[in-house]
Amino acid sequence: MSAAVTAKLVRMANQVATAFDGQRGDAAGETAAHLKAFWSRPMREAILSHLAAGGEGLNPTVRAAVAALGRSDGSGA
């Protein structure tokens, strides 16, 4: 993935997490479920790779969510 697309995915993931943070529940779990439900596999793989590479720009909720996503997707992070 190019830096531009990665940056876009980071922004989108942070947006999702911010929305669930605002709902004051299990934000990381909800974020992971959202990414699983609405993001295509290539997008999920890209954000997993980005986290594996340090996850620059990802907020803490997304970091936890993507880690959980990696476990459920079976691709690790």
Added chain:
Amino acid sequence: MAYLRIPDFGTPPSRAEERVTLFIDGQSVTVPAGTSILRAAQTLGTAIPKLCATDSLEAFGSCRLCLVEVEGRQGTPAACTTPVAAGMAVATQTPQLAKLRRAVMELYISDHPLDCLTCAANGDCELQDMAGAVGLREVRYGPEGEDHLDLPCDQSNPYFDFDPSKCIVCSRCVRACDEVQGTLALTVENRGFASKVTPSQGELFLASECVSCGACVQACPTAALTEKSVVEIGQPEHKVVTTCAYCGVGCSFEAQMRGDELVRMVPWKDGKANHGHSCVKGRFAWGYATHRERILKPMIRGSIDEPWREVSWEAAIAHTAAEFKRIVAEHGKGALGAISSSRCTNEETFLVQKLVRAAFGNNNVDTCARVCHSPTGYGLKTTLGTSAGTQDFDSVEHADVVMVIGANPTDGHPVFASRLKQRLRAGAKLIVVDPRRIDLVRTPHVEAAHHLQLKPGANVAVLTALAHVIVTEELVDEAFVRERCELDAFHDWAAFVAEPARSPEATQAITGVPAAELRAAARLYATGGAAAIYYGLGVTEHSQGSTSVMAIANLALATGNFGRPGVGVNPLRGQNNVQGACDMGSFPHELSGYRHVSDAAARQLFEAAWGVTLDGDPGLRIPNMLDEAVEGAFKAIYIQGEDILQSDPDTRHVAAGLAAMECVVVHDLFLNETANYAHVFLPGSTFLEKNGTFTNAERRIQRVRKVMAPRNGYEDWQITQLLANALGYPMAYADPSQIMDEIAALTPSFAGVSYDKLEAMGSVQWPCDAEHPDGSPVMHEAAFARGRGKFVLTEYVATDEKVGPRFPLLLTTGRILSQYNVGAQTRRTANVVWHEEDVLEIHPHDAEDRGVRDGDLVKLASRAGETTLRARLSDRVAPGVVYTTFHHPLTQANVVTTDYSDWATNCPEYKVTAVQVSPSNGLSDWQARYGAHAARRRQITSAGPAE
């Protein structure tokens, strides 16, 4: 069906429950109390002569033709204005009445041109009919007196003429404009013999306030108001009932035909969405179907730098299939995808997603609802359990309070707006939440009780502040919440919205809405009786679009405004089949009926029916397809009926994505902007040339009927089927009714839908199943689709799109009455007389600061790009806000919009773009480059030898 005039009962029906029995010409008839004698007689089949009366308008009593005699009463009262009474004995034909009626007709005819044989209305003229009905045999008043026969004909309107010499001043047109349309553009000027129907203050129709809805033309009993198409072609001889292909209201029309030529579209009186009304688009703007720019032959080219080459259908389909197969072989099946259109039928969109899932082998299918109402899908499914408006349009007649949020119904959904205005004039209260002063805020005989003129992007803060008032002032419908909603979620939500930080006062700096005004609006919504919310893209097209939809649902849940007429949450869908396209599984994560692709049980149903294994992972959304294309992973796309280059945000990114693909297939009526990047063009059929169904914003499934053969050779569903077969996935539908049968078999909410049912009922609203065999006008009556309603916390998060020194203004976009979406259809009609180009509305203060005068060419620049267009000074927008439309490709308004989007759905944030406006003396570089590029890429070589 043969051309038959629908019976006219003369006056509207009475809704009284009390029944009254009377006798008309000795026959007994029982009708609701309050019914006119005229209507009661017609129910017996007794046609009393009439001219000023028609059953779409209140009785007027001016023509004096419908006089009757009533036993025991003196005189000859007008049957239209006289209500029935128990035991009344009415005589409709007596020597005295015959004499009176002939005398009245004599006077009318004495001042009417006797050119019936050459008149366009010959055979469809009530004046002519009445002359026969009353037995007129002579006119004793000669030509030597004064008359109106030399009055000039007003031909200014592009669609109809007004010939006052043929006007009998019955006021049907004036009343239609008042009562049906609600524009009040017409009047009768002067008195007595000088009386004359006139638009506005003696202006020509085109220059007046007239919105060309056609209600006056339809109401006219003579040839005074006549469609130009009737003048040019002649009277129709048969008609077919079909559904309009413009906005989400879904008006039913009679396509009135002469052979296979369309003479006129007349709104169908029995249409349940429109009840015989129309707007300028559906009524008149159908000429694009035969526009010279329409493409009728398939075309291919090796690269987008080559001219198009016309080929046979066989060659085009074979070429497309070969290219798709090559790309799959080289790049994998994930390199393919498709986009379907809300302008296409349910059957067509269902087939496109089936093509992708079964033949492409992935879920890379998306639809244009991505860029409009996808947040509605997410928000309403989360809170209520399904993605649909809760009411039928008739529900508005029962509303006491109407809140319109981010919608402009008089422009975007005009026929519903007329219904709404009727209700508002009858006393319902209106709250408008919009950054712009839309017409509904103040229009003749309608004025909003509150206009919350918020800053663009502040929807969630405003909606949550409304909730704050409702909760803290104890206006919650506790019984409803206790009975119908998840209580834990409610308590969390109530505590959240009650926090002082969410009060109108605390958020005023963010929202721009005076706290007292917001509080008053909240009180009115919560306590004013049955309260309905209607919303549009001003809610969804934001970075928090889905949150706003949930905030709206929260308001209606908290106040108990669900499950009965007059209330609810109603998304006004932009295009005719947005609801249907979403229902049909056009999103990459959902099968038809909103079942997630990861739902193994749902997948198994489809797998068994389609004989393939389906992917359980969501596919790519439109913006993600474009991103992947730029990355080199997404190589081919089939686009049916959409023009993403013009309609989607950040045009330059869309162009880059399309340019990076190896095979772009555009299936459309015209060489649209997207086609400039296409390698295959498959000509489409218009709604007049195919069979199918549309589902409107009230979930109403209605038939689209073919009135003429497709000029391109195939209906659109047939073209998708050809492509599927060429790809090796067999499809063998002989008729779209078979596709609907498959939809019904696989989609629980459509389980009871069939063409036979639609023929029998006219239309049906889903859910239509064993539990609701006749459909569901109102949803969530006893319980929500998800069981209990769910409150969701709606924290306001400011958009990342910030104003600053470089871009200090906020741009918001919308649409206008005469144009539709990207304008592909309406720009190819005479509607351009009302909107030749997109303009930029700017507040006079902002214009003054920049040295911009009304009509100046200005540069509109954002961080995404820049364009030029003309400025229109207007205080409809607040200082700091500018507004434009996206109907014209020359403007390319979406060059300016950004790729920011809704957090949940990626719906673009069209409504908030930080911009700067400055004087300009010419086209932007992009416009100049694009204009040359477009001209080059639309070139077509002459047809070569047969393939």
